[in-house]
Each structure stands twice: as C-alpha cells, then as structure tokens.
Amino acid sequence: MSNISRDEVAHLAKLARMAVTDEELDVFAGQLDQILDAVAKVGEVASDDIPPTSHAVPLTNRFRTDEVRPGLSQQEALAGAPAAEEGRFRVPRILGEEQ
Amino acid sequence: MTDLTRLSAAELADKIHSREVSAEDVTRAHLDRVAEVDTDLHAFLHVDADGALAAARAVDSGLARGERPASALAGVPLALKDVFTTRDMPTTCGSRTLRDWTPPYDATVTRRLREAGVPILGKTNMDEFAMGSSTENSAFGPTRNPWDRERIPGGSGGGSSASVAAFEAPLAIGTDTGGSIRQPASVTGTVGVKPTYGGVSRHGLVAFSSSLDQGGPCARTVLDAALLHEVIAGHDPLDSTSIDAAVPPVVEAARRGGDGDLSGVRVGVVRELSGEGYQPGVLASFEAAVEQLRQLGAEIVEVSCPHFTYGLSAYYLIAPSECSSNLARFDAMRYGLRVADDGDHSAEEVMSASREAGFGAEVKRRIMLGTYALSSGYYDAYYGSAQKVRTLITRDFTSAFEQVDVLVSPTTPTTAFRLGERVDDPLAMYLADLCTIPANLAGNAAMSVPSGLSADDGLPVGLQIMAPALADERLYRVGAAYETARGPVLDRMPELKGAAAK
Amino acid sequence: MTAVADLMDYAEVVERYDPVLGLEVHVELNTNTKMFCGCPNRFGGEPNTHVCPTCLGLPGALPVVNGTAVESAIRIGLALNCEIAQWCRFARKNYFYPDMPKNFQTSQYDEPIAFDGHLDVVLDDGEVVRVGIERAHMEEDTGKSLHVGGATGRIHGAEHSLLDYNRAGVPLIEIVTRPIVGMGERAPEVARAYVTALRDLLRAMHVSDVRMDQGSLRCDANVSLMPKGTEEFGTRTETKNVNSLRSVERAVRYEMTRQAAVLAAGGDIVQETRHFQEADGTTSAGRVKETAEDYRYFPEPDLVPIAPSREWVEQLRTTLPELPWERRRRIQQEWGLTDEELRDLVNTGAADLVAATVEEGATPGEARSWWVQYLNQQASGREVELAALPITPAQVARVIALVNSGELTNKLAREVVQGVLAGEGEPDDVVEKRGLKVVSDDSALITAVDEALAAQPDVADKIRGGKVQAAGAIVGAVMKATKGQADAKRVRELVLERVGA
Numbered sequence A: 001m002s003n004i005s006r007d008e009v010a011h012l013a014k015l016a017r018m019a020v021t022d023e024e025l026d027v028f029a030g031q032l033d034q035i036l037d038a039v040a041k042v043g044e045v046a047s048d049d050i051p052p053t054s055h056a057v058p059l060t061n062r063f064r065t066d067e068v069r070p071g072l073s074q075q076e077a078l079a080g081a082p083a084a085e086e087g088r089f090r091v092p093r094i095l096g097e098e099q
Numbered sequence B: 001m002t003d004l005t006r007l008s009a010a011e012l013a014d015k016i017h018s019r020e021v022s023a024e025d026v027t028r029a030h031l032d033r034v035a036e037v038d039t040d041l042h043a044f045l046h047v048d049a050d051g052a053l054a055a056a057r058a059v060d061s062g063l064a065r066g067e068r069p070a071s072a073l074a075g076v077p078l079a080l081k082d083v084f085t086t087r088d089m090p091t092t093c094g095s096r097t098l099r100d101w102t103p104p105y106d107a108t109v110t111r112r113l114r115e116a117g118v119p120i121l122g123k124t125n126m127d128e129f130a131m132g133s134s135t136e137n138s139a140f141g142p143t144r145n146p147w148d149r150e151r152i153p154g155g156s157g158g159g160s161s162a163s164v165a166a167f168e169a170p171l172a173i174g175t176d177t178g179g180s181i182r183q184p185a186s187v188t189g190t191v192g193v194k195p196t197y198g199g200v201s202r203h204g205l206v207a208f209s210s211s212l213d214q215g216g217p218c219a220r221t222v223l224d225a226a227l228l229h230e231v232i233a234g235h236d237p238l239d240s241t242s243i244d245a246a247v248p249p250v251v252e253a254a255r256r257g258g259d260g261d262l263s264g265v266r267v268g269v270v271r272e273l274s275g276e277g278y279q280p281g282v283l284a285s286f287e288a289a290v291e292q293l294r295q296l297g298a299e300i301v302e303v304s305c306p307h308f309t310y311g312l313s314a315y316y317l318i319a320p321s322e323c324s325s326n327l328a329r330f331d332a333m334r335y336g337l338r339v340a341d342d343g344d345h346s347a348e349e350v351m352s353a354s355r356e357a358g359f360g361a362e363v364k365r366r367i368m369l370g371t372y373a374l375s376s377g378y379y380d381a382y383y384g385s386a387q388k389v390r391t392l393i394t395r396d397f398t399s400a401f402e403q404v405d406v407l408v409s410p411t412t413p414t415t416a417f418r419l420g421e422r423v424d425d426p427l428a429m430y431l432a433d434l435c436t437i438p439a440n441l442a443g444n445a446a447m448s449v450p451s452g453l454s455a456d457d458g459l460p461v462g463l464q465i466m467a468p469a470l471a472d473e474r475l476y477r478v479g480a481a482y483e484t485a486r487g488p489v490l491d492r493m494p495e496l497k498g499a500a501a502k
Numbered sequence C: 001m002t003a004v005a006d007l008m009d010y011a012e013v014v015e016r017y018d019p020v021l022g023l024e025v026h027v028e029l030n031t032n033t034k035m036f037c038g039c040p041n042r043f044g045g046e047p048n049t050h051v052c053p054t055c056l057g058l059p060g061a062l063p064v065v066n067g068t069a070v071e072s073a074i075r076i077g078l079a080l081n082c083e084i085a086q087w088c089r090f091a092r093k094n095y096f097y098p099d100m101p102k103n104f105q106t107s108q109y110d111e112p113i114a115f116d117g118h119l120d121v122v123l124d125d126g127e128v129v130r131v132g133i134e135r136a137h138m139e140e141d142t143g144k145s146l147h148v149g150g151a152t153g154r155i156h157g158a159e160h161s162l163l164d165y166n167r168a169g170v171p172l173i174e175i176v177t178r179p180i181v182g183m184g185e186r187a188p189e190v191a192r193a194y195v196t197a198l199r200d201l202l203r204a205m206h207v208s209d210v211r212m213d214q215g216s217l218r219c220d221a222n223v224s225l226m227p228k229g230t231e232e233f234g235t236r237t238e239t240k241n242v243n244s245l246r247s248v249e250r251a252v253r254y255e256m257t258r259q260a261a262v263l264a265a266g267g268d269i270v271q272e273t274r275h276f277q278e279a280d281g282t283t284s285a286g287r288v289k290e291t292a293e294d295y296r297y298f299p300e301p302d303l304v305p306i307a308p309s310r311e312w313v314e315q316l317r318t319t320l321p322e323l324p325w326e327r328r329r330r331i332q333q334e335w336g337l338t339d340e341e342l343r344d345l346v347n348t349g350a351a352d353l354v355a356a357t358v359e360e361g362a363t364p365g366e367a368r369s370w371w372v373q374y375l376n377q378q379a380s381g382r383e384v385e386l387a388a389l390p391i392t393p394a395q396v397a398r399v400i401a402l403v404n405s406g407e408l409t410n411k412l413a414r415e416v417v418q419g420v421l422a423g424e425g426e427p428d429d430v431v432e433k434r435g436l437k438v439v440s441d442d443s444a445l446i447t448a449v450d451e452a453l454a455a456q457p458d459v460a461d462k463i464r465g466g467k468v469q470a471a472g473a474i475v476g477a478v479m480k481a482t483k484g485q486a487d488a489k490r491v492r493e494l495v496l497e498r499v500g501a
C-alpha cells in the first residue's frame, strides 16, 4: 500500500519543519516504508460501520467559568526565551505571512 | 542499623511518622545511594539534594510540632520522570531541545507530591519525549538495567523503574503511553501501574500522545504503588480529560489483596497475548503465575480479544500522529534549543535547523510518520482506520469484562534485551509494547507485577493485570495477593556496589 | 513596488461578468478570559503580561474551554438562524507560524457548533438580501508580531521580529457565508451591508466590541468572477487586512475591476491571498497558495466533545435581544420617521444608539438630537465611528434626565458629556468633580441678584421704572457671578421680584 519515496520524505520533513540531511532521507525512506507496510494492517478490520474513537473515556461538556486566573509575569514568560527584547520574544525575520 | 534504602515506602512512612527515623535521614540515605550507584546506572538526569532535604526537613519539623503527616507518604522520597514540569528543576524530557529549560510552573502531579510532603530526589532519565522502549533514545545517554548493566531497563521510563529497582528511590513516577511504566517495571523486577486514562492529571506532563498518555506509580511493592496512586490521582480542573469522580479505593484493595485470598475472582487469560514470538522463559513464568492465581482461589478462564493483534499497528499510527502535532511547539521561538540564528537565516530556517538539531532519530521518525498518517489523502486509511481499531479493541475489552473481573498476560514478550540490540530496527523495538498497548488504546487500568525470573536468562519477567476503566482497585487486589504468594524477587538482584567501584 | 495593475471600467465589469462573493468574518468575543485559559481577554497591555503556560504553548500545559465563550457561540449561531450542533468537537489545524504558540490552532473543522443559517441584510434603498451562513465556529486568536528594521515596519525587509502573546488564545468566532451570487453591480455594497448588519447584530448582543479598527472584527473577502451566462465559479482571491466597513466595499470593487482586466486580457486569476491598501484602495498580492494547504486536521485530544443540550440551547434563545433591524422597523413606526429620516439615522450609525438611549428613558427627539448633532460632531472630530465614542446610551440618557430636571443647563450638559468622553466617569461623577450643578438654591441666587442690583443702581432704577428688558444686564451679571451655573429663567424672575416690578 505504501511505497514512500525520498521525495515524499522530503515533503513530510518540510511539512514538519525539520531540516533533514540526505543521509537521513535515505534511512527514513526505508524505515517509514517498512513501518507503514506493517501498520497498514489496520485497514483489514476498519470497516465503514465502525465509529472511530478519538477519546478513550467518553466525557462531554467540560467548561471553565469565565474568571481570570493568575498567569505568568512577563519575566517568567520570557525566562526560557532564546532571545528577548522590549518585553517580547525576539525571533529572526519571518518570511511567510499570517494564515 | 537497617539500610533505610531497603525498606518499602510503607515501612519508611511508618518509621518517619512515628519519628523512629527522620525524613531527612531517609532522604539522605537515598541520596547517598544515588551518589554511590548512579554514575554507573544513569537513572537520574538531575538530582536535587538541597530541595529534597529541605522538603524532608519540613516534614520532620511538622511532625516535631505534633502535626499530622500531610499524607500517607509524607517524608518518603521519590524520583520523578523528567517529563513532568518542575519550577525548581530542569525538565528536559530526555531531549536536547529542552536541555536547559526550567519551566515556570509545576505539573499537577508535582504539586500534589509537594503538598503530600514527598521529597523529590530528582528527575529520571527517559527515552526522548517518552518515545521508546529502552531509554536508549535519551539525548543524555541510556540508563542501564541494574540486573545486568549491558541490558536495557525498558522504556520510556527506564530511569524511574531502574531507580526503584536499584534502591535509589523507594518510589518513582512514570508515564505510560504504550507501556512506558509497565514494560520497564517488567524488565527491572518492579511494580508499575497505568491508572485509568483520566485518573491522574496530565497538566504539566509534557505530551507525547495526548489521548494515550497517563502518569502512574512505580514501586517495589503493590501496596507502595497504591499509596502513591492515591497521592497523585484525582480530578484536576486544569485537565479537561481528567475524571471527575472519587479515586478508586486502591490502598484498601492492596491491603485486602495482601491476605492472599482470591476466591470468587474471575481471571481471564488473553489467548492472543502469547505464543509465537514470546520467549519460552517468559511464557513459563506467566503460566506459573496463572497457576499461582488459581491456587489463591481465582477462577481462570481463557478469553479471546481478537482485535488486540491490531493494537500495535493502531498505536503506531495514533501516537505518532498526535506527537507530530504536540511536538510542533518545539520551534526555537519561545523556549528550547535555537541554532543558526546568525542574522542571516529566517525564522522558518531557524525553526527547521533547530528542530533538526534538537530531536533525535526516533522522534523525527515518529513526527514524519504522524505527519504522513494525518495528511490529506492518507488520513482515512491510516489515522481514521487506527481510530476504528481503537473502537474494536474497546469492544473486545468490554465483552471480556462481561466474563471476567481482570485479564492477565505477560507484560512484554521478552526479558530485557541488550543495549544496542534493537536501536536500528524500529519494528523489533516496537514489539516490546505488544501486550501493553491495548489498555492504552481503550483507556483502562493495567499493572505489571514481577512474576519471578526467567529460567532461560535469569532476568525478571512481568505479569500484566488489566482491569476495566475506573476499576483500578481490582489490579491492586489481584496484584497484592499474587505478590504475597510469589515471594520476594528483588533480593535476587546482583549487588551493584562492586560495579560502581570498578 | 509592483507595477500598477490594469483595471476594467466598473460598468463594463458588471456587463461582462457575474461576481461571486464569500465573506469570512472573525469576531473576538468580549469574554473576561481567553478561550482555553484564565488569562484576561483585554486589548493592549504591556507585552506578554496576559499570558500563562497554556496560551504560551508551554510544554505540558493543557486547554480548558471557556463556558461563556461556548454560550456566546451558540447565541451567535441562533441569531444567525443556524442549527446548533448536537455534538461537536474541536480540532487541531496544524501549520507553523511564529505568532501561534503551539504551531497548531485549536479550531473547529468538520463539526462546527453552528451551521446552515442566514442573515437578512437591508441595502441602502431598503432592498433586503438574504445572505446564507454556512457555519459559525469557535477558535482562538494568534499573538502579534512587531517587525523591526526595514522601511515600514512591515514583514518584508524586516531584520527581526518581536512577539507578544497577549492576544494569543483570545476567543474567536469565525462566521463564513455561503457563496453570494447574483448581486451584479451591487456586490460591493452587499459586502459592506452584510458586515455592517453582522456588526450591529453582534453589538446588540453584547458578545463583542466589534471594533474593526482594533481588530475585534476582521473581514476576509473572497471574490471571483464568472463570465455572464456561465455557472462555474472562477478562481478566487482572498483579500485580507480590510479594516473598515468602507474598505470592505472598496476592496470588493477593486478586486472585481482588477480580475476583470486580467480575464479580459486572456490571463488567469492566481489563487492567492491579497492585502488591501487603505491609502489608495488597491489590493496587492501576498502569499500564493500553491496547492490547498495540508493542515492535517484531527480531533483535539486534549478537549472533550461539546454536546449542548436542547434545553440549554432553547434557554439561550430566550436571551437574544431584539434584532437591530427589527428594532429599527419598530422605532420608525413609533417615532413616525420617514424612510429617509430612518436611513440617515442608520447611516450615521445613530439608530441603534438612539433606540438604546430611548430605552434608558430619554424621549426619541432628545436622544436623536444628542446623537445626530452634538455627538456626531464629536465623533467626526475624533475620526471615529459614532458607536466608538466612549459614551454609552445610558450615560446620554442620564445627561438628558439631568437637563429635564433642571439640574443642568444645555451648556452645562455639553460640558458633562465632554467630561464623560474624557474618561472622567459617569455623568454624575463629572457634575460632582467639575462642580457643574445648576445653582437652584434661591437664597444663594437672591444674594447674587441683590449684589448685582446694588452694583448697578441705574439699571435697577430703569427696571423699576418699567423698562423690563433692562433686566438682561442684571441676569448677565448674575450668570457671570455664578459661572453660568444658574438657571437664567429663574434668575430673571428673581430680578423682577427683588426690584418689586
């Protein structure tokens, strides 16, 4: 069912925002192919009449009351930042646009 | 003087609360043991001697003032898996990307432990972001199995189980997404419990696979596990999937089970979880355990759960899918490792390069697998079908539990394998979780309790007990009864001290 | 900069093509807290001070749904004549962007809380157009980036960016129309009228501040053209950054003329995001959507499904206010307004404000006069919409009541309104703080009158001699002495009384 190419792995890596080396591409292409072949087994029993389960324990309607709770100070928020400036997280220039 | 590290958590609590020994001395004894053996074992990524001693002294002074202990475990130290956030210690999840990250908040489990007066000795080693079955995927080097230092301690919570097995801590916390508490317990000769999904808050547990992850206790006895279970379990309004109901009476069940009588209890042996691919010594140990349960008065029934054989496949679609999304936040913008920020590279390039540098091979593999399984055109065949298998496995459990009270199987098909043996063969590695995964997919409770040593290699074997969701107490009753009948296991472990000195 | 685009004359555009519109409106709810955490939902603030582990996307943090936001979503769905889902879930929309802390947006995908509705929109000439509503769903807002370096503070050419997550996680409702077809030359007007109607509706419901200038209501306009006589939709563009009602109309019109020119020249429309330029009313190309984005949606495992009971939904239905257009129809009858008068009232944005002021006890005439005249001037002076003035209908009604009871003169009343607009508090607070009360205490006035008469004995004599008009000079002196805080009519009466005329 699967037959995952190097190009597809490269595409996945792009979607997942990971730079991968050429060497990794080869290794992952082989391994993903092998894994996907194995796990495709789920298709054998997943017939149309079976509802999917997204949550193991069936709960509904868990709501929070609309009351302010203490959060973090600016200093705490920025404590782990690789770079910060003027109370904000500093990041390299952004190429893409907002969605 | 007795070696305090050899006592159970229940015994230590008794001595501390009756002020026969101080919590400080107990904590210090464990810290000494860590100093003595951990350079070799590497169960800990971070040791917080000052914090643990301060917490212990606070318990001692409270008791000295005549206050009641804050919990049944007040003063008994513990090792915390490095996947729970801690304000005063780094939380690395075994990943390079979080090497230097100290969270600005405590996980609910961390907070409950602190409120219970449990000194936290430090943070334990794990497979990166809990992905693995051997703790070899830790960015900071593997943990070794105290039974044989050339073998794996299981994973992802190898550090937690090894620390308990090696008497570095009487108790530890693990997390179990596909078996990461039970499989390490099995291969280190200790007890590990995955509570019902939603039984223990996930707030502050760094997510691997949100719909499967569950924190739980690691201990050397069933009663100790129950005591810890009661400390960490219960509803948390900060976790929407947390169960809003009373914690099952696990301590009471463990004490009752200690009487060794299982008459009236129906035990189902899962037909699909044995046979080909299982190590003969594991099967023999399992069969002996079942015989022991029969002798304790349990009624033994063979049951079939035909879809369990699809569990591994469903798991290796659902968990990577969720992880591909959960780990997207590690992008070097707000926290974590950032590389290539030289003024030249864009944010997008820095993200890609940092994720490449920050994640290990297994994490990358699963992120890509999950990205694939969720992508348009493949969703139905992979992720969607896996969720249907989840329904089928839940139905198997439901019908099995109409016939029996608990189900049993080996915890894992083999004893501890050798370090490096499966690192380059993901599918072989994944087989370690074959028996534990169904309970994660269905969300019900499961335990691994030692069933002695395998005749073929002298290494520990685990008996897995599974109970319906919300009926966690059944695990403790059956587990405690079996444990009493079985007798001690850990005292057959080779002494570690000589090794440390070599 | 890119070359100026060719445009087709608008009359020719509508002669040759049928426009198809699709409007996506994002509304920030005005709840106390964010969608999934207890951080304050407040505009502005020092950067990164309204944040917590959850809305910063810190490892381990989990979302918990704001019940009031769900309630607002259901009410909005009901007001838009939608079905309310019996059972629905949140989903994760996965894509990387630095202002989105988790690199997925928690949104709704194939299970929106509200779907299949409509909104009746009244155009300027009174024609009613029914706009189909495909869905209204809940999601969360992103943080904000500040682009540093480069020419204009814009993303292109910036050296680096600074991120503030105060807005991250603010509850949003995204309202999506069905394709709006058959509007011909009125398409741009319909777009504006729809967003206006939606804004008025949401304001009347008190669920959002609906401030386009502050981004609490944002509109993306999808536009495509199909040659007359054909029925297959053309390739569309999505114009963002449309920050006012007028811009909605201009952006749609511009895209129609631009796309028509491209098509007429034998070109193809590129499916892309475009940005509206407020300054010159044009749109410019943004990111090209190569293929449909692969967002890898899947059900949010950290949140449990929402299953609103029918009792809850019906109870929420009873909380819906009178809809703005229904209210307008009613006030037109009650106040006896002509269609034109009503339209003026609506066009200045005063209709709902006047109605609300009447509901607070003012007469329609008084309320209209305040909003349409004095307050409308104030709004123009500040270059904001009337509704954006920092004064509420209740406050205006209170000022009117103070005038009617004689406690304020008209002049003082305007001063009180100025005080309210300046943020000095409620009308009564302003009266108190600025000491603006009319001097209605006769004994104080009598003293002032007597002093004025004594100071100008010749005038007093003239009045006594029957020259009553001379009283004006004394009244003026008294008004000056009391800093205008006396009721001139009463002063005049007292002057005449005191001279015994």
Ligand SMILES: [Mg+2]
Residues within 6 Å of the ligand: C107, C139, C174
């Ligand atoms: Mg959206």
Ligand SMILES: [Zn+2]
Residues within 6 Å of the ligand: A071, C034, C037, C038, C039, C050, C051, C052, C053, C054, C055, C056, C169
């Ligand atoms: Zn927050």
